[in-house]
Amino acid sequence: MRREEREAAYVEFVAARQSHLRRIAHGVCRDASRAEDVLQDALVKLYVAWPRVRLENAEAYTRRIIVRANLDQVRRPFRSREVSGLDGHDRGEESEASYEDRSVLHDALRDLPEMQRKVVVLRHWVGLSVRETAQDLGISEGTVKSYCSRGLEKLQAALETSRS
Amino acid sequence: MEIDWERELDGVVGGGAGGDRPPSDFVVPGRRALSRRRAALTGASVAAVAVVIGLGVSVGGATGLVGQGPTGAGFAVDPTSAPSPEADPVTESCSPSDRDTFAEYDGVGRLCVAAGAAVVQRVADPMAYGEGRRRSIGLVVEREGEREFVLATWRRGSSSTTQRPAVGALEEWLPAVVAAQRLLDGDAVPDETLTLDASGEVVAGEGITVVDQRDVDLGPSFAPPGSPAVAVELEVNGERTFALLRRVDGTTDVIPSRIDFFDLDAFVADARERYDSGEGVL
Numbered sequence: 001m002r003r004e005e006r007e008a009a010y011v012e013f014v015a016a017r018q019s020h021l022r023r024i025a026h027g028v029c030r031d032a033s034r035a036e037d038v039l040q041d042a043l044v045k046l047y048v049a050w051p052r053v054r055l056e057n058a059e060a061y062t063r064r065i066i067v068r069a070n071l072d073q074v075r076r077p078f079r080s081r082e083v084s085g086l087d088g089h090d091r092g093e094e095s096e097a098s099y100e101d102r103s104v105l106h107d108a109l110r111d112l113p114e115m116q117r118k119v120v121v122l123r124h125w126v127g128l129s130v131r132e133t134a135q136d137l138g139i140s141e142g143t144v145k146s147y148c149s150r151g152l153e154k155l156q157a158a159l160e161t162s163r164s
Numbered sequence: 165m166e167i168d169w170e171r172e173l174d175g176v177v178g179g180g181a182g183g184d185r186p187p188s189d190f191v192v193p194g195r196r197a198l199s200r201r202r203a204a205l206t207g208a209s210v211a212a213v214a215v216v217i218g219l220g221v222s223v224g225g226a227t228g229l230v231g232q233g234p235t236g237a238g239f240a241v242d243p244t245s246a247p248s249p250e251a252d253p254v255t256e257s258c259s260p261s262d263r264d265t266f267a268e269y270d271g272v273g274r275l276c277v278a279a280g281a282a283v284v285q286r287v288a289d290p291m292a293y294g295e296g297r298r299r300s301i302g303l304v305v306e307r308e309g310e311r312e313f314v315l316a317t318w319r320r321g322s323s324s325t326t327q328r329p330a331v332g333a334l335e336e337w338l339p340a341v342v343a344a345q346r347l348l349d350g351d352a353v354p355d356e357t358l359t360l361d362a363s364g365e366v367v368a369g370e371g372i373t374v375v376d377q378r379d380v381d382l383g384p385s386f387a388p389p390g391s392p393a394v395a396v397e398l399e400v401n402g403e404r405t406f407a408l409l410r411r412v413d414g415t416t417d418v419i420p421s422r423i424d425f426f427d428l429d430a431f432v433a434d435a436r437e438r439y440d441s442g443e444g445v446l
Contacts, residue, residue, distance in 0.1 A: 010194075011187040018184045027177035040190065045332060047194025052284075054309065064331040106176040115434065124169035125177050135329045143438065150437075156167060 010050050013058050014043060021059070025066050027121040030110050038069045063126070064136050067118050108158035115139070116151035123148050260325075266305035268325040269318035273299055281307035290338050291317055291345060300345075302338050304330055315341045343405050343420075360409040360416045364392035373399040376428045382439040386410060395435060397428045406431040 022039050029035035042065040046058060053061050109117060115137070122133045123144070130148075134141045258276035260268045267277045277283060287302035303314040311330035315338065317323060326341050358374075359367040368374050376397040380386075387393040387410040394409045406421040406428065421431060 014187045023177050043190040044194045044197055048197050102175045125173040138328050
């Protein structure tokens, strides 16, 4: 495939999947600026790898780069672009959850330890299986189950507190 | 009532302001990164030598740029190891010991590749064992559309395989895994071992710097009560890694982490969770 064709395929993929990948990045990052950095790095790496990444694997490849980044602590010192937080932008279909619930859940998700947050988002928002989540994160399936259970417990406790 | 987590999370997993960015935001830096990588690979090919990277020697870093900063932990780069567009057929006559393993050494040191799998990239002897009774190889192996990175090692009587889904470049993945394998090898490179003495002091061999260390109590599943146990952050030729050390019956066990962490606190917290759950660090 010629470079122009490869690049056209890459641009088509980015156009189609950028929004979804951005939501994953924002879901697993505590910090919106960090999420944009992680997405940027992942899509640039995808460009470099594009000749050897099959189109059907491109999304999984990019997602793995996103979720394997050290998300909470590694931040670049300065970003000129202002990006707002998790809430209020580019949501999918509006859920029935109340604003208060969303706010509480947002905070609770953000406060989860990094690996728990990644596991919860991959398992219960992206919809990956335990095995797929383990592969994405490079951890064992047992660890995925453990993180997921603990993460959901904390989210559920936050929701119950908010509703009581 | 059971919570529909997908629906609940859909309300909070946002996408940031401003919506999609133009593809040029990724294409332009992508082209630059690709040019840098090609320049590095070309330079290595022109040199026409396998660059054996040892501890204390400046090596190609995370971007694969030869000579631009030490991030490796000592592995050999075969300049012909750039990804080949087509998978090479493999005709090994042996099979890995389980179906999830794409490739491994068998008991007599033959490299076995799973049926239906193809090796698409090789890095010869990334452990830099040299000629002798040890073997190692780094691979990208593809089977049924899935690509995995593999570091396989062999010595008489034992073999070791580390396999992870292929994300990024093999040359970027290998250094940390090689560093971890070096710790696992123990007697393979005596100068690089770590020792925890009876007083709980960590003694690092040549080439290893102990950046930070902390006494840990991870419960009886990790070490008997009263036995010294320490978590350490290490620097191995510029590559940061973490490990747990325990002293049992007068000898030191080193359990390296296969995952990177921001700092020792994060590593210890993760180790505590894993040992609480019975998982362990590996």
